[in-house]
Amino acid sequence: MSTAELDGITVAYDDLGTGLPVVLVHGHPFNRSMWRPQAERFSREGYRVITADLRGYGETTKPEQSERTGLDVFAADIARLADHLGIERFVLGGLSMGGQIVMEFQRAYPGRVAGLLLADTSPQEETEEGKRVRNETADRILAEGIGWYADEVLTKMVSPENVRTRPDVAAHVLRMMRTTPAEGAAAALRGRAERPDYRESLKRVTVPSLIVVGTEDEFTPVSDAELMHDLIPGSTLAVIEGAAHMPNLEREAEFDAVFARFLKEIG
Template sequence: MNSRARTLLRVHCTVLIPAIAPISVGLMSTAELDGITVAYDDLGTGLPVVLVHGHPFNRSMWRPQAERFSREGYRVITADLRGYGETTMPPESTKTGLDVFAKDICRLADRLGLGRFVLGGLSMGGQIVMEFHRTYPERVAGLLLADTSPQQETEEGKRVRNEMADRVLAEGLNPYAEEVLTKMVSPENVRTMPDVAAHVLGMMRTTPKEGAAAALRGRAERPDYRESLTRVEVPALVVVGTEDEFTPVADAELMHDLIPGSTLAVIEGAAHMPNLEREAEFNDVFARFLKEID
């Protein structure tokens, strides 16, 4: 059991953060792993940090963090999950479980020669991180869990996710993207940070529908991670935006209570994407966390 005292941070915005330009994926590397081609960026040297994107996004959601921390002495790896961005998936796949995503991360880490590394994820990416920790705890040097939840899916949630998978296959991602934009990014930030809103909308619109549908079906069957979180023995940072409707502050507080010695950072004025909506505040909290590990 980790004996470190738990920490709560409430991060306030003292100035309006200017909108950032649309973020490109940059120079891409690829790896052939278990029948798929994984697209990833590997920037910098030092303590390895692997960041896992959420649904329905791609690795470019982590570009602000990859660029900053790769300059500050960290090796930051961001990859597109199978069926997302520029990573392929088997054409016959109709369901991708969180365990499959976790195995992909493990295989990529092995290919890149990573032993133990800091692992972080947002939303579905956070649940993949929890699955990875549950399965490969010896590989994890630290955990970042952003705007995510540890609970098993409810029966109603299973129905909704499977119906959404059918809808995505029939319609593509455009209608869904338009509907949820002001939940992914707060309405105020959509108005004042149009470049961030455009980046988030663009990621959602360009996500392959087959990959998104397969992940929705797999995520509907996710296990409960609450018990495994009580066994975390490495530094852990839980982050959430105050305006997040998908995974509200209460979910973050639950994880904070479950993880021994964890730090909870509540980012004011952000919804589901605090790393983009409040980039400076998010990065400052993450920087302090990484220094603790390093």
């Protein structure tokens, strides 16, 4: 692990391998270990893979309890880390909230993106009901801790069948969720409640783009992936059978195969 002092916070990150830079952004409420299988494999295969704990997650500085962390703040953190590492242009990928951060980064810094991976995410702005639920969930996490949330959503993050047959994956996902700082999770939930609509900006994407989704995903179903596929010119859609919201862990081999093909096309 390495750390960097950026914008008043200490960012924890891993920087593995050499070659084409690939930055992978974790989802909520996880940490950079979510991408460990991909970081280890692709760093051995000629890529420089960078994974960081987002602001308020993992080993990166957490915000004060009253803060709201918008997707624009997370995107700016990624830009600052890339500057710190001397990387101007890179492949950028994210899952779930990480995918929305990627969309925000693409909107704000399009010239820095060499390719996009959008996994199990959605481009639409939050609904009024969604805003209410996210803010209420943030309140409850601050009051009671995040354990109840982790237990409640495990079988949506990882399909019930994979919880049964892949206990190692289920344990990893549960551990990430249970160890996420409550303040960081709550701040991000409040920020996501105010996220913009990325559908128009996706129409302007000109770089190679891969969209991945699990067939069992209840949070961001296949229809959301199909929407992004329709919006992004020339994009590739990969639907991973038997995975829910975490195909890179639930169906690692299948996910890695489509990602490997995508990276080879970029160079």
